[in-house]
Amino acid sequence: MSEHKIEMIVFPNPMQHPAWVPPHSPEWYSNLDHELGEYKYPWKSEFYEPTAETIFAQKISSYLTSDSRILDVGCGHGEFTCQFATQAREVVGIDRREGFIAKANQIKPAASVHFMTVDVNNGLPFPDDSFDLVYTKKGPWLFQSDGNREGNRVIKPGGIALLFLHGGTDGGLRELFPGLYTPFTHNLYDMQPLVSTLKLKENHLNLIEIQMIEETEYLSTPEDVLLKKCFGQNAKLKEFVWRECLPGVEAIFRKNATARGLKVTNYYRIVTARVER
């Protein structure tokens, strides 16, 4: 294939295929639970340290004392949660997927860590003022002005609420694979829409900071580009994407990858707020 031809490739958009499952829908989490039994990315890659998760963990640790009680909302299979076992008096992880919680209980490192199957839409099984710090890493946020406000109930006055949000991946990926990945239509650095969504005043939250993180990742192989796109999708969708996209993705990958792999940038935001009530 000539270089010129590679630049002309436009891939079919998997999100327009009838088998596409919307990310973060119940069906999408069910696919992940049944296929992997955990919330873990299946593609191979290398990262520049510190990763966004490392920065988030450091942020959480900076607020902990040996007497803290903390809650991880939407903890998945609990791997991230367990690292705080020795930094706090009690660490609780909750998730609505039973399979994830079963896996979390298998890796639980200490008696200070507890995992429970809980759907936060049904309220939380904890007394008022239970936690010094509550965080969610890409899971449900407990401060919805139109419904769930359990955060205001279970976090102690003056306690900390932390939110870790994935804002998408680019760093050239969206230009290299048009159709497969579509361009961002919003300004990633404009925090105003996020601040509005948080409805800080209504939720009695005092904003401490919003931190923007650009994380560098090197995807190891062309298939990893497709695995990233098809995370949580079913076999039918993956079969379509592999058949239609792999040859073109291989050609573009070979042309652009470094010895470490294909460099992409993941965007994350960390919101830190104090509960004032």
Ligand SMILES: C[S@@+](CC[C@H](N)C(=O)[O-])C[C@H]1O[C@@H](n2cnc3c(N)ncnc32)[C@H](O)[C@@H]1O
């Ligand atoms: C994007 S995953 C993140 C998992 C984990 N925090 C991580 O970063 O690896 C979001 C998690 O939130 C959980 N979740 C979504 N809605 C929930 C709800 N209503 N109640 C409890 N957990 C929920 C999902 O089952 C899933 O494990």
